Amino acid sequence: MADVSQSGNRVELKGFFPGELEGFVTSLGLEPYRARQIAAWIYNRGSIDFAEMTDLAKGVRTKLARRASILSLKVAARSGADDGETVKYLFELPDGRRVESVLMRDGRRRTLCVSSQVGCPLDCTFCATGRMGLLRNLSAGEILDQLIYVRRELRARGDDLTNVVMMGMGEPLLNYGNVVRAIRLMNLDYGLAIGIRRITLSTVGYVPGILRLAREGLKVGLAVSLNAADDALRSRIMSINRRWPIHELLEAVRAYRQRIDRRVTFEYVLLHGLNDSMEDARRLAALVRGIPCKVNVIPWNPVEDVAFVRPPREAVDRFVDVLRNAHLTTTVRYSRGVDIAAGCGQLYIRPDAAATASVV
Numbered sequence: 105m106a107d108v109s110q111s112g113n114r115v116e117l118k119g120f121f122p123g124e125l126e127g128f129v130t131s132l133g134l135e136p137y138r139a140r141q142i143a144a145w146i147y148n149r150g151s152i153d154f155a156e157m158t159d160l161a162k163g164v165r166t167k168l169a170r171r172a173s174i175l176s177l178k179v180a181a182r183s184g185a186d187d188g189e190t191v192k193y194l195f196e197l198p199d200g201r202r203v204e205s206v207l208m209r210d211g212r213r214r215t216l217c218v219s220s221q222v223g224c225p226l227d228c229t230f231c232a233t234g235r236m237g238l239l240r241n242l243s244a245g246e247i248l249d250q251l252i253y254v255r256r257e258l259r260a261r262g263d264d265l266t267n268v269v270m271m272g273m274g275e276p277l278l279n280y281g282n283v284v285r286a287i288r289l290m291n292l293d294y295g296l297a298i299g300i301r302r303i304t305l306s307t308v309g310y311v312p313g314i315l316r317l318a319r320e321g322l323k324v325g326l327a328v329s330l331n332a333a334d335d336a337l338r339s340r341i342m343s344i345n346r347r348w349p350i351h352e353l354l355e356a357v358r359a360y361r362q363r364i365d366r367r368v369t370f371e372y373v374l375l376h377g378l379n380d381s382m383e384d385a386r387r388l389a390a391l392v393r394g395i396p397c398k399v400n401v402i403p404w405n406p407v408e409d410v411a412f413v414r415p416p417r418e419a420v421d422r423f424v425d426v427l428r429n430a431h432l433t434t435t436v437r438y439s440r441g442v443d444i445a446a447g448c449g450q451l452y453i454r455p456d457a458a459a460t461a462s463v464v
């Protein structure tokens with residue numbers, strides 16, 4: 105069995121595949137297939153209490169409760185945006201650190217934007233999360249539990265979660281193992297059973313991670329935060345570009361696209377006066393020509409003490425028109441929940457609050 109994590113003398117089960125739990129399950133005197141039943145309770149039904157697992161004998165449930173635990177994040181705060189469609193959750197992890205997730209409703213779609221790290225090791229100048237630095241990676245269980253929690257809440261109201269975007273705090277490809285494990289568990293039918301086409305991972309452009317993901321054969325949607333169409337500017341606002349410049353990034357994107365056969369999304373944060381001219385749009389269109397893709401334009405969301413300017417509506421429209429005239433599928437993401445700092449790039453937790461231990 106893989107290194108099932110122990111808390112106290114209990115084995116933490118959330119984050120493991122049934123195959124990995126078989127050893128533990130048989131050590132309790134259970135048949136190996138029980139591992140899958142337990143996984144379905146944990147992931148699919150969101151159970152956090154062994155007593156609920158009614159297809160297991162009562163004695164077995166008691167034994168499990170003594171020997172194992174099921175991680176469950178606490179909600180430290182929840183805020184709803186003025187639009188009534190966006191909810192930001194502040195989750196508290198077992199060590200007291202905190203991350204945010206954002207639920208967005210759009211028609212019948214219910215999308216949860218989940219975090220993969222506490223903070224972020226990158227330092228993109230326009231993003232709030234980067235200013236926290238990396239505090240730690242989330243475990244697969246901690247990534248999944250954001251979804252399990254919100255889905256349980258939605259289901260209690262006769263609603264359900266439909267889509268997942270890994271666009272919250274952190275760079276998912278720099279927490280590769282846990283993120284891929286979490287995605288598999290989201291997708292599997294005894295897991296959260298969310299179709300792979302409804303799962304998208306967004307990356308800053310970490311090339312080795314993109315290439316590795318291409319080989320994974322997961323068919324997860326890829327979004328790439330391009331944000332500039334020339335290396336000079338991209339290196340200035342995203343230091344990752346100094347190591348993996350645009351042409352290397354696009355080569356990796358092409359390789360991914362070919363392996364996975366899904367359109368890639370390019371995200372492009374619009375910073376007024378820096379990257380939002382018509383010339384910039386033309387350069388962007390030329391750059392991605394030939395790659396089956398869509399472009400997601402995100403007018404910059406304000407971040408405290410950061411001196412960029414959100415472009416006026418006309419600048420956004422002009423930029424988008426150039427892309428559309430170049431036959432690029434283009435959407436504008438006027439981020440949801442900007443009033444509650446739940447928009448793209450606004451997720452941030454003050455270091456003292458992030459490190460505050462739970463008082464429970």
Ligand code: SAH
Binds near residue numbers: 272449
């Ligand atoms: N680290 C990953 C996942 C985070 S996704 C990545 O970089 O893709 C967050 C998205 O929001 C990225 O596309 C990022 O470029 C964008 N973003 C960051 N700060 C922003 C801001 N202040 N306003 C609008 N978009 C922002």
